[in-house]
Amino acid sequence: KQEVTQIPAALSVPEGENLVLNCSFTDSAIYNLQWFRQDPGKGLTSLLLIQSSQREQTSGRLNASLDKSSGRSTLYIAASQPGDSATYLCAVPDSSYKLIFGSGTRLLVRP
Amino acid sequence: EADIYQTPRYLVIGTGKKITLECSQTMGHDKMYWYQQDPGMELHLIHYSYGVNSTEKGDLSSESTVSRIRTEHFPLTLESARPSHTSQYLCASRGYAGETQYFGPGTRLLVL
Numbered sequence: 001k002q003e004v005t006q007i008p009a010a011l012s013v014p015e016g017e018n019l020v021l022n023c024s025f026t027d028s029a030i031y032n033l034q035w036f037r038q039d040p041g042k043g044l045t046s047l048l049l050i051q052s053s054q055r056e057q058t059s060g061r062l063n064a065s066l067d068k069s070s071g072r073s074t075l076y077i078a079a080s081q082p083g084d085s086a087t088y089l090c091a092v093p094d095s096s097y098k099l100i101f102g103s104g105t106r107l108l109v110r111p
Numbered sequence: 112e113a114d115i116y117q118t119p120r121y122l123v124i125g126t127g128k129k130i131t132l133e134c135s136q137t138m139g140h141d142k143m144y145w146y147q148q149d150p151g152m153e154l155h156l157i158h159y160s161y162g163v164n165s166t167e168k169g170d171l172s173s174e175s176t177v178s179r180i181r182t183e184h185f186p187l188t189l190e191s192a193r194p195s196h197t198s199q200y201l202c203a204s205r206g207y208a209g210e211t212q213y214f215g216p217g218t219r220l221l222v223l
Contacts (some may be wrong), residue, residue, distance in 0.1 A: 004126070031210055039125060043117075043201050044214040089154075097142065097208045098169075101154050 002027045002094050005104035013080055014110050021075040023090035023104045028068045034099070035064050035075050036089045044089065048075070080109045114138055117202050117215035124192055125223050132187045132218045134202030143185040144203040144212075145169070145177060154201065160185055192222045 003026045009045040013019055023033070032051045036044040048057045049066040056065040063076040076096070077084060087106050115136040124130060134143070145158040146169075156169030160179040164189050174196070175189050185204075189196055205212040 034212060036214075041199065041217070043217045044154075044203075046211045046213060049211045050153065091212075093208065097205075098144070098156060098159060099212060103153050 002030075002092060002100045004087075004090060004092060004100050004102040005011070006090060006105050007106060009103065010106040010108075012108040012110060015080060015082060017080050017105075017109075018078050019080055020077070021107070022087050023073040023075070023102055024108075025071045025073075025092050025100075028071050030092045031097070032093065033064075033066055033073050034091050035062075035073075036091065038087045038089060038104070040087075047088075053086065079106075082109045082111050085109050115204055115213050115215040116201065117200075117218050119166075119218060120216060121219050123221045123223065126191075126193055127221065128192050130189050130192055130220075132200055132202075134185045134187070134215055134219070135183050135185060136204045136213070136215075138204065138206065138213070139182065140204035140206045140213075141182065142205045144205075145185070145187050146201040147171060147173065148199045148201060148217075150199070155185070158187065172215075192220075194222045195223050196220060 005024045007022045035047040038044045050057045050066045063080040066073045082105045087104040089104045091101045118133045141162045143160045146154045148154045155171035157173040158177040160166045201217045202215040
């Protein structure tokens with residue numbers, strides 16, 4: 001059964017720092033991996049989707065990498081801003097294409 | 112930009128009332144999902160559908176029911192609300208398996 005783990009659970013950094021969020025999964029036979037952002041009390045916003053054949057995806061200051069063989073993905077945020085403060089979730093689909101979510105990383109960027 | 116909508120956004124009701132949470136999407140997606148999430152906690156899948164007249168229960172047991180009569184519409188109903196149903200309910204949809212899954216803004220439900 002697929003399990004998704006995110007480290008760290010919480011992270012506090014000063015504004016301007018580059019940071020890396022980690023996601024690991026136990027079954028490397030994934031179709032794709034998706035990174036989401038969730039603000040308190042809100043829905044999830046899709047940030048990046050990486051297909052299993054891809055190694056990385058970029059969107060603005062965000063860069064996500066995928067290493068299927070080692071069961072890992074990282075989300076790199078460059079030049080962090082207070083507006084980046086949120087919970088970041090990674091998810092992979094199971095064999096029925098239902099998403100399995102990690103428990104998230106709560107990020108606080110201090111001004 | 113995701114075109115998936117949920118109404119109401121906030122709902123406060125008394126115990127025993129019947130409620131329906133609405134979810135609709137204009138992207139023509141076959142796959143739709145309902146998740147339940149308590150504040151600061153993980154998402155739990157409670158229902159999903161892979162198309163019209165197809166509904167399945169998710170990983171978390173729920174007293175709610177769903178229907179899928181039209182592709183774009185996936186309402187969730189609680190026949191008799193209880194305080195234990197207080198939570199945030201998130202609707203999502205996706206087209207093909209390899210595509211992005213989009214989420215609605217959520218409905219925050221408080222049952223007194």
